[in-house]
Amino acid sequence: MLLHVTLTVVWTFTFTQGFGHTSNILDSTYIAAVYEHRVILNPDPLTPLSRSNALRHMQRNLDIYEEQAALAAQQGAHILVFPEDGLHGFNFSRSSISGYLETIPDPEEEHWNPCTEHSRFNNTEVLRQLSCMARRHNLYVVANMADLQPCPLMPDPATSCPSDGHWQFNTNVVFRSDGLLVARYHKHNLYFEGAFDTPPQPEIVTFDTPFAGRFGLITCFDILFHEPTITLLERGVRQLIFPTAWMNQLPLLDTIQFQRAVSLGANATLLAANVRNDRLIMTGSGIYTPLTASYHHAQRGDPEEGRLIVARIPVLDPGVAAEGSGVKRGATDFGFCQQDSCASSPPSSSTFTSSMMHDPFTFVLLNDTNGDLEVCDGSFCCRLQFQGFPQRGSKELYALGAFAGTHTVNGRYAVQVCAVVRCAGLEASSCGQEVEEAATKLTFTLEGRFGTKYVYPSVLVSGYILEQPEHMVKTGDGKVTMMHSNMAGGLVTACLYGRVYHLDNQ
Numbered sequence: 001m002l003l004h005v006t007l008t009v010v011w012t013f014t015f016t017q018g019f020g021h022t023s024n025i026l027d028s029t030y031i032a033a034v035y036e037h038r039v040i041l042n043p044d045p046l047t048p049l050s051r052s053n054a055l056r057h058m059q060r061n062l063d064i065y066e067e068q069a070a071l072a073a074q075q076g077a078h079i080l081v082f083p084e085d086g087l088h089g090f091n092f093s094r095s096s097i098s099g100y101l102e103t104i105p106d107p108e109e110e111h112w113n114p115c116t117e118h119s120r121f122n123n124t125e126v127l128r129q130l131s132c133m134a135r136r137h138n139l140y141v142v143a144n145m146a147d148l149q150p151c152p153l154m155p156d157p158a159t160s161c162p163s164d165g166h167w168q169f170n171t172n173v174v175f176r177s178d179g180l181l182v183a184r185y186h187k188h189n190l191y192f193e194g195a196f197d198t199p200p201q202p203e204i205v206t207f208d209t210p211f212a213g214r215f216g217l218i219t220c221f222d223i224l225f226h227e228p229t230i231t232l233l234e235r236g237v238r239q240l241i242f243p244t245a246w247m248n249q250l251p252l253l254d255t256i257q258f259q260r261a262v263s264l265g266a267n268a269t270l271l272a273a274n275v276r277n278d279r280l281i282m283t284g285s286g287i288y289t290p291l292t293a294s295y296h297h298a299q300r301g302d303p304e305e306g307r308l309i310v311a312r313i314p315v316l317d318p319g320v321a322a323e324g325s326g327v328k329r330g331a332t333d334f335g336f337c338q339q340d341s342c343a344s345s346p347p348s349s350s351t352f353t354s355s356m357m358h359d360p361f362t363f364v365l366l367n368d369t370n371g372d373l374e375v376c377d378g379s380f381c382c383r384l385q386f387q388g389f390p391q392r393g394s395k396e397l398y399a400l401g402a403f404a405g406t407h408t409v410n411g412r413y414a415v416q417v418c419a420v421v422r423c424a425g426l427e428a429s430s431c432g433q434e435v436e437e438a439a440t441k442l443t444f445t446l447e448g449r450f451g452t453k454y455v456y457p458s459v460l461v462s463g464y465i466l467e468q469p470e471h472m473v474k475t476g477d478g479k480v481t482m483m484h485s486n487m488a489g490g491l492v493t494a495c496l497y498g499r500v501y502h503l504d505n506q
Contacts, residue, residue, distance in 0.1 A: 030211040033077040033139075033310045034273040035068045036285040036296065037061070041089040041277075046096050054099030055125055058087045062129050065143070068308050073137035075310045078177075078211045081142040083273040083285070084170070084187075084220050084243040087126065088146055092195040094168065101148035102126055104171060107181050115179035127173065127181070135179035140209060142271075144219065144243040146195070147171035147186065159200035170196045172217050172243055174207050183207040185217035189225050191411070202227035206237055212315045213239070220244040223262060224413055226501040230454065233266050238316040242272040248281045250434040251421045251493040252357050255284025256295045257460045261497060263288035264472075265456035269316055276306060284464075287311040297464035351375055354401075356421070356432030358409035361401035363431050366420075373400050380404035380451070382418035382496075386444040391490070394439040397423040398491070399431040402448070406503070414503035418448040419495040438462045438490030447481040450498040455480045457496055461489030 040060045042049070049057065065082060072080045088100045102124050105112055114124055114131035121127075126145055134141040147169040151161035161167075170193060174183035185205040190198055205217045205228070216232035218240055223229055232240065246255045255274055263270040267290050274285040276298065286295025287309055294311035298304065351364050364375040370387040382402040390396065404416045422440070424433035438461065448455075455474070459467040459482075471483040480496055 029312050029314050030078045031076045031310060031312050032271050032287050033072040033075070033080040033308060034271050034285050034287055035065075035072075035080065035082055036274050036276050036283065036307045036309070037064065037068075037083050037086045038276040038305045039083075039086050039089050040064075042092075045089060045091040046093055048096045049099040051099045051123070054088075058100065058126060061087045062126070064306070065130075066133055068306070069133050069137045069139065069141065071308055072310060073139055077139050077310055079140040079142065079209070079215075079271070081241055081243060081271045081273040082144065083275045084144045084245040085275055086144060086243070086273075090193075090245060094164075094195050097146055097168065097195040100146045101168060102145065103149065104145075104147045104173060104184050105181070107184055110181075112181050113179045114181060130173065131175050131179040131181065134175035134177055138177045140177055141175045142172060142217075142241050142243065144170070144172050147184070162197060167197045167199070168195060169199060170219060172205075172219055172241070174217070174241075183217060185219070187219040187222060188227055189221040191221040202231070204228050204231050204235070206232070206235075213318050215239045215241050217241050220246060221411065223258070224411070224499070226504070229262075229266075230501060233268060236318055238267070238318060238320070239269040240266075240271070242270055244272060245275040245277075245282060246284065248284060249357065250436065251432070251460075252417065252419060252495055252497060254297075254460060254464070255282075256286055256297050256464065256466060257458045257493070257495075258456070258497075259284070259286055259295070260288055260293055260466050261456035261458040261495070263293070264290060264458075264469075265454065265497075267320075269313060285309060287313060289313050289316065291468075293466055293468070295466065299464070352428050354399075354429060354432045356401060356403070356419070357407070359403050359405065359407055359415075359417075361403045361417075361419075361432055363399040363401045363428070365428060365431075366398040366400065375400050375402045377402040377404045380416050380448070382446070382448045384420060384444060384446050386420075386442050389441040389443075391439040391441075395426065396438060396440045396490075397426050397428075397431070398440065398442075399423055399428070401432065404451075406506070412504065414500040414506070416448065416450050416452065416498035416500055417495065418446055419493060419497075420444065420446060420491065421493050422491060435492055436462070436464070438492050440490050441487040442491050442494070443485035443487075444494060445481060445483045446494055446496060447479065448496055448498070449477065449479045450496075451478060452498050452500045452502075453478070454501065455496050455498045457482050459484055459487075459494050460492045461487060462492060463489060465489050 114128040118128045149167045169186040172185040186199040216237035259272045270288045283298040362377045384400045422438045424430035473481045
């Protein structure tokens with residue numbers, strides 16, 4: 001079963017008619033589209049292809065892009081985002097990807113429309129097709145492709161040129177609705193990508209539109225790091241473009257779960273387009289604002305080839321700076337953790353350690369149908385007030401977990417996490433394992449005092465359904481509180497995911 005769910009809380013819009021692409025920044029909404037693409041892969045990515053054969057391969061994916069651009073335009077879209085690796089696929093080596101590479105000019109230095117000036121630069125067939133796609137359908141197009149850049153003749157001593165004399169970058173490109181190339185971003189945080197280089201310096205890339213103002217560009221693993229994501233937010237960017245090839249990882253980093261969490265925590269719009277690949281458990285795309293979410297998440301065995309998501313969303317006020325946690329500020333207190341430190345409270349009984357996402361979480365079980373629990377990992381503590389509503393015939397085990405430290409598996413980054421999770425079985429040792437379904441509904445208040453202002457909240461229920469927390473409060477001492485009730489489905493995970501960026505290199 002494929003989910004296509006639109007979640008709207010608090011903010012409701014009424015429209016008498018749509019608007020065309022002549023709209024300006026004074027309009028309060030625009031129409032965004034993202035396409036989750038089941039990429040047609042090269043069956044032997046480690047064997048180099050000729051340029052003509054690589055183009056034939058990419059053409060099969062470009063033909064699908066063209067169909068989706070036409071459908072998005074028919075629905076009035078102003079901007080369409082395609083996923084990371086969506087044209088060429090993945091698992092290439094540095095040499096085997098050579099036939100897929102194009103040298104993408106820097107739009108800050110070259111004013112170039114590949115569709116109308118296709119002979120100006122050689123070996124740019126893909127750029128030309130994407131440009132003409134944007135021009136033909138009168139919409140902004142964002143795509144991801146492989147870029148080759150020669151090292152400078154007089155390199156900066158602080159940067160090193162690869163031994164073959166050029167860089168290869170995982171690259172986002174943006175085309176204006178007339179086909180003009182307006183932005184180029186080289187991914188900074190690579191994830192086991194042997195074909196590509198890390199740029200010598202992090203790039204902070206934005207582009208402006210007449211319908212929604214400024215957007216910032218990030219790619220996949222970038223979303224977990226300070227550069228470029230937080231720098232963009234600190235500079236006032238409130239709309240992020242996010243092509244990704246994300247492998248789902250429950251219970252804390254499922255695609256739609258974390259996409260939604262970042263939008264809420266950063267108080268920003270996120271346009272997220274994922275690749276679809278069942279073998280690698282890649283699925284989950286959406287259009288998220290702080291108050292709305294339109295998304296889809298494929299279930300196992302779903303045969304659908306892809307999914308176009310189109311949504312009308314508000315233009316966020318660029319004059320409102322994104323909060324570090326994005327939650328509502330307030331003095332409301334929910335009745336616990338009022339000491340100078342959570343750690344000064346008496347610990348809950350019978351804590352245990354279990355691995356979750358390869359990290360040693362300290363857990364305490366929810367043994368009753370209601371309670372007030374605390375669990376600490378060192379001086380970092382999480383508190384939970386809850387009332388559970390088990391469904392007839394079901395028996396499920398839940399636990400409250402805390403972890404503060406550096407995650408070191410498949411990436412290195414510092415986190416502080418409070419999470420309520422359904423355990424995979426009825427044994428404590430199963431807590432922290434991946435679970436997709438649940439029947440028990442909870443009314444809860446989850447709270448932690450974080451050493452970072454960047455805290456990303458999420459509530460994921462059975463069947464990969466997102467729920468919007470009913471209330472979020474952040475206070476000046478780092479305390480973040482999330483309240484939720486009236487759940488529509490059984491709770492899989494409720495999480496406050498804190499990223500402690502300043503400790504990443506320690």
